[in-house]
Amino acid sequence: MKSAPGTPEPAEFAAMKTPNSLQTEEAYAAKSGVSSWSSRVSLGYMANVLQLAIVVAMGTYIFGQMVYFTPFYQNEFRHVIGEMWGVPRNNTSGKTIGHPEMVRGTMVTLFGVVPLLGSVLIFEFLRHFNVRRVTSKYVLKVALVLRRKPRVFGKVSYWSYGEWIFFLLLVLGNVLVFYWGYDRRVKRSKANALKKKTTVKFNQYLEIVAITMGFNSIFNMAFLFLPATRNCVWMEFFNISYANGIKYHRWLGVLTVLTAVIHCAGYYWSWLRQGIWKQEALPCFNCNISPKAKDRHGYDKWFNVFGELALIMFLLISVSSIPYVRRKFYDLFYYTHQLFVLAVIFSVMHWAPIVWWCLPTVMVYCVHRAISSANAWTPVQVQELTAVDQDIVKVVLRRAPGRDGHYKVGQFVYLNVPSISKLQWHAFTISSSPRSDPTTLTVLLKSLGDWTRDLVAYADECQQQNVLPTVYLDAYYGASLEMYDEYETLCLVGGGIGATPMFAILEDLVAKLSRASDALPLRQKVVFIFSFRELALLEEVHPVLQRLQELDPTGQYVQLDFYMTRVPSDDVLDQPINYDRLQGKHVTATTYAFKAGSSATPMPFAEPLRSRTFKAVTMVVVVMTAVFIAWYIEYGGGKIKRNGREQLWPLQQFVESAMLFVVGALVFVFVLLERMAKRRGLLGSVTGDDASAASAKDYLAAETPLKLAAQQTDLHTYRDLLSNYNVTLGARPDTKALMHKVFEFHQNKDIVSLGKPVIGVFVSGPEAMKRAVEYGAADVGVSHFDIHEEEFEL
Template sequence: MPSPRKSVKSFQSASTPLGFDTKAVDQTTPSTWGLFAVMHWLVGAILAFAILSPIGYHVSAIYRYNVALKWNGWFNINPKNKDRFAPGKEMLPANYFFLFFAIPVFTAAVLFSLSKAHFRAGVSHWLHVKPRFLHRLVSVGEILFVLIAVVGNILVFYHSYTFQSTLKKPVLRVVSIALGFSGLYNMVFLALPATRHSFWMEWLNLPWARAVKYHRWFGVATIVMFFVHFVIFFVQFANTDTLADELLPCFNCDIRFENSQGKDAWINVFGELSLLFMLIMGATSFPYVRRHYYATFKATHWLFIPAAFTAVMHYEQIIIWIYVSMVLYIVNRMYSSSTVAYPAALETATALPGHVTQLTFKCSTTYLPADLVYIKVPAISTVQWHPFSIASTPLHTPGLLTTYVKALGHWTNQLHDYIKQCQGEGVEPVVYMDAGYTPPTPMSSSYSSVMFVGGGIGVTPLMGQIMHLLHARPHQDVYLVWHVKTVEMLSQFHGWLRELESVAEANQGRLHLHLHVTQQDISEISIEHDEPVHKFALGAPSGVEARPYSHLSTSRKLVVLLLAFVASGALLFYVRYQQKISKINPAYWPLQRFVEFLVVVVGSFFAYGAAIIGKPTQPLAFAAATELQVRSNPKPLSKDEFVSHFNVKFERANWVQLFGEIKASQPSAETRSVGVYVSGPKALSAAIEAVTVDDALYDVHHEVFEM
């Protein structure tokens, strides 16, 4: 019997958030649908062009002997002056990257922002497919990424080597310079996958957790290229017995002129410092360090700021190469900063048995189930942000967002103790939340059945998606296969499981629950301490009031991006054109490069005001009972009643048998007609992969947790 607090009508006023199921919710007319589709794919073409444009800079037939010559008149360059630093020539590379990289990227951002609400293609579906001939070890996306990166590096190296060879430089020096440009090519794209609000990744439908993997790969390639670049120069200096002269700072040398000992020494010192910062970041980014010493990893990653700055001091054109990445990164930081100026208002915060913490936030903007949120608790740490998956859907609890946190490490254990202490003392917890990142991969409405496979607390990113499907698509068969160690783990979610049944019954949905307990005699509850192990100073900071969470609208994001590009670009053009500072005195070249770096940062931050003015502060109107009200309705079941009611099995699932039964129940054997979403330990993912690897019926997706 459905819950008296619910009815089919009670949810009709809650609209499905755009992006989860475009076929079901898109109201675009056929005449305009084609326009938005063209805009969407045009974004992809522009991004492909942006990837190629840094390569074109090194192709002499494109840049040096073509467009650069045509631009001489733009900047009053004397074509007879062959000096590399002739007046006006400093603007040629700037103009190239502005026209062929900055403008295309900004245009793509605008077009995507305008089209994504009306047309979204599952671009990433085939990127995630793992070819059978490679034994499902790597995906198509990973293969393409490596292929594009390798080809790009080869082309940059080849054309740079070819040009440098024409200058009659020693072979070792030519190789080193070419490697340096290859590293710079990687550096251009290094920060893009790491930005949480990256429209590049959103266009590809790549969640941030997956995209950050490509950031690590770019990081490795960048560091390796720059390290070899340094080693070759080191060997060359050693062979000429000039190590001290070339690699140590000279404080009483003349630094005014090119190729002078003083200027070359300082340029090399800046390069050494940049490489040192990068090596430290690389050393602290190994998986073991990230997992066991996250605070160290996070702190040392801030070295990217001095690493980028000293790189610009080493080579003046680097600021032009990384300008777009800098602006996009700063804009992304502004997006996040605007949402975390105040603590997020909590509807409830509960320390559940089994060291699980439930946080339910009030929201002024909508979200998608399985989105990623970042949480900070100042009482634990003022600098640490930790990612968690959303376990709710606005269709079921509009105005509320819920996440569950299992205490598996130092920070999460402290969170559980903090919430327990707040509960005991009747104090409102102070929690900050940042969200609105790249949405999860759209779940196709063409699936005849959708199967969710969860392991332990790994089920949380699936919880909201299951509830969402039961509301939005009751025609689909929904399977939940959940592996846990103890019955107590399942019983904590007794209310949620009863809600699934109620919603499925109310909407005439087809829900199939398969709950499995793998360690029947072990109880997490019995070993939990009654009192918190950690103690905290409770109370909100003075003058800081919690507000419902809200992130920036699409239009506001565009305004921020436009202002950042215009302000930083105008300042950089003004300072760089005719070298405003160094032409006063050639010895001021370090100040010239410093100011160029500074104006990009300062100019980008001019847009911050547009990000923080006029944000909503009230939660969305509730169109249904709140999560707490719903959960309080079902009558609690005893352990035996719970096991009997949900037919809990004390064994691991027989995957071959289960998938065979699902296959037999399908009305047709169309390719990829059953969506499978897996979230849990790697062993669970491997087991599912082994069963489905040779069956085209299943379209398998794996949730990624590694950061």
């Protein structure tokens, strides 16, 4: 029987199901956020309508940012909004009638704030269901095509079709904004010159280009903060990981700064030609800065100075964002980026209406930033901090067993260790599965910089003193990789410590099949291509591989291609496998080190505002509070600068811009209210409704925890381990050739496998490995692959 056209085909999500496994999966779904009542409600086409509404909301937001620059806005649209505030279409009285200052704010609220908040509410509702499973199969197929990278003249593009479309739309938007602004101003200048019987001078053209580029910069700023928001609703809607989507923030940042530089350079060129750059560009401290003064020179000076200060902030941020600087001096990059607050404030003080272009996205960014900051209030319980190698550390942290402690496969976290640095937070992918242990998560990290080197040394110190470190956790971020089970053939490609997301997928696959009372057989072809230098990584993943082989006793469904890029010495090969460590028997510490940390009692990590209702209410209240305050401050020509106080315009504009960041602190109030409500039992359960809570409780009672620790067999040394997995020594994988091998494995019809008839490729590692996978897939034919690449450079 065929499914409804708007829903995925059953085969696309096929898995071996038994009553026990279904019950376990339903309980797991309750933890992951799917409400129990959703299984009794069929959204049908309504799910597609709601998802279309989110797309329409995105289009409305884009329209709202662009329409201001169009002739339509100048000739018609602003008058329509103006009439709402009593502003006549043709005011020839020379006096201000109505409230024209409210026009821009109203437009941004209707076409910026409302679509963004509407998207949040719709998406939070869809979270009650499994969003991916209620998505039309046609949408999923379009997404698959957009992830592919075109090959032109034998070269595979660095960007996918989707990224190219985004880039071209961004360029097109900037071209249109510039054309509309430049054309209108040139025509106006020519008309004025014609009346005066003169011509438009070169300096006028320079200033026309300059002011138009200024508006281009504002246009780009309207989108700049969205991809920088760690859990941006529109990024989550498209399942774009924060790490993968940060490139869009970089592109917008480049365009914002570039257009701002041209904006400034155009005016400077004109001023230098006229010999007045000192009068225009340098501040004065004993001048009248009122815009209504007979000589507006003081106002013009400070108007320009605030713009110069904003540009300086943006330039400092952009210089620190150069890839080399970002990689080698990450701390400099991170702390310099905090200047964005001053950049926004000085931009608004330069030209007040900028506050409205920035308000929707800056507020969404601030809400999520405040939630992130709330994670730093309490240290997290540490179960284990072990140096498993000279350069590799294993961190096992405790998390709350309900929904607010739950994470998804492939997500990442930020860690802070006060004993190393109170200010530095570093991102690491979770290397474990939430199914294997509902109360912990594991992070594997390698010494690659100053902070991680210090952490390796600190781990040794803690082991010697038999104490646990004080650690803070900020989580969870990034897109889920749980769709790995949809494919007939799963191909995992990992390099070094970058393979940790692949470890998480393998562990999740094993845990899912092992959860049933009778372990389910593997019915998905799995290929794991793994290149590494440290034997500790192979030792660490050994328990999962051991269990995976047990699930495929005939060896039909699993192919392992392992490569150790260096040849270890005999002394290293003869070292014993540390089974005590793999089984967790080595951890005996129970007290915490508080040298440079907090005296607060460590707690299992629980993400604040995980309740869908509470989070949605918080977002709406905080953003609308900012809107109403901005309206109040501007109403009547400005609460601070009106009634003869025009010289206070810098204070007026400072208050408006600073308000964006101050109001964001309201999030902390909601976090505290949520914690109080939980302590008093007013929220019922962190897992949501009562039925979901009961399911999650049953899940925990029956399944806590799944032991994947390696069992001692005839494998005693590293030499045995390498031999067991047939590891190739002293070589790197020929990834292109291996992709052909994967395709042949996929084409083997003698092995029955369920899922999508394409190869799901998940690759995480060095850039060269990713490119080799892309070329290998292109050689075979990209239509046979669905490639998901993990990005680590934030």
